[in-house]
Amino acid sequence: MMYSLLYGFYKYLVQKDEYCVLILGLDDAGKTTYLEAAKMKLTKNYSAINPLKITTTVGLNIGRIEVNGIRLNFWDLGGQTELQSLWDKYYAESHAVIYIVDSSDRDRIDESKETFDKVIASENLKGVPLLVLANKQDIPECMGVREVKPIFNKNAHLIGKRDCMVMPVSALTGEGVDEGIRWLVDCIKRNSFLRPPRNQEES
Ligand code: G3D
Numbered sequence: 001m002m003y004s005l006l007y008g009f010y011k012y013l014v015q016k017d018e019y020c021v022l023i024l025g026l027d028d029a030g031k032t033t034y035l036e037a038a039k040m041k042l043t044k045n046y047s048a049i050n051p052l053k054i055t056t057t058v059g060l061n062i063g064r065i066e067v068n069g070i071r072l073n074f075w076d077l078g079g080q081t082e083l084q085s086l087w088d089k090y091y092a093e094s095h096a097v098i099y100i101v102d103s104s105d106r107d108r109i110d111e112s113k114e115t116f117d118k119v120i121a122s123e124n125l126k127g128v129p130l131l132v133l134a135n136k137q138d139i140p141e142c143m144g145v146r147e148v149k150p151i152f153n154k155n156a157h158l159i160g161k162r163d164c165m166v167m168p169v170s171a172l173t174g175e176g177v178d179e180g181i182r183w184l185v186d187c188i189k190r191n192s193f194l195r196p197p198r199n200q201e202e203s
Contacts, residue, residue: 029135
């Protein structure tokens with residue numbers, strides 16, 4: 001009896017709600033750079049990996065961040081077309097999507113939007129909050145959020161009742177990274193009756 005009480009209290013202290021966030025976007029959009037920036041900004045005592053080691057995503061990068069008492073597991077899935085067919089397998093398990101757009105690449109903005117449409121049309125992502133990041137805002141001639149927003153907000157029927165936000169960011173400088181994640185955390189918490197967290201003990 002005493003043991004189970006203590007154990008229950010111990011569990012209450014150490015367990016954290018755990019959520020899974022997918023980072024999606026075309027190749028070269030900045031997913032890997034963004035994940036590094038997020039870890040750097042939101043992890044205490046985080047020492048950056050050697051920037052030379054950052055290479056374009058092939059396969060899967062994973063990051064873990066703790067914000068406001070919850071734990072976010074980021075899954076950065078490779079953007080290459082051949083790998084996009086794998087994304088659907090992760091959808092059912094995810095609590096939010098961060099979709100990264102290269103705002104400096106006008107040639108591929110339509111391709112990026114089409115891919116986004118395919119992603120959010122998936123039944124497995126129904127009700128999941130969407131954060132669209134207009135990345136590379138540090139590049140002077142890039143499309144601003146005013147230009148990117150209407151493109152990605154065009155499909156209200158696909159977005160439906162989900163939370164969806166387009167925000168400016170520079171993964172390279174870290175500008176805007178915090179704001180986006182804090183917005184997402186609020187949405188994830190609000191949405192947790194639909195997509196409950198996994199509870200995991202401190203490892
Ligand atoms: P990916 O993981 O989506 O494939 P990466 O993309 O994170 O590998 O980034 C692709 C390239 O874009 C990298 O440049 C990276 O430095 C650059 N990049 C990412 N985010 C930003 C940003 O906010 N601003 C600028 N100016 N560049 C960014 P290289 O030259 O290594 O290919």
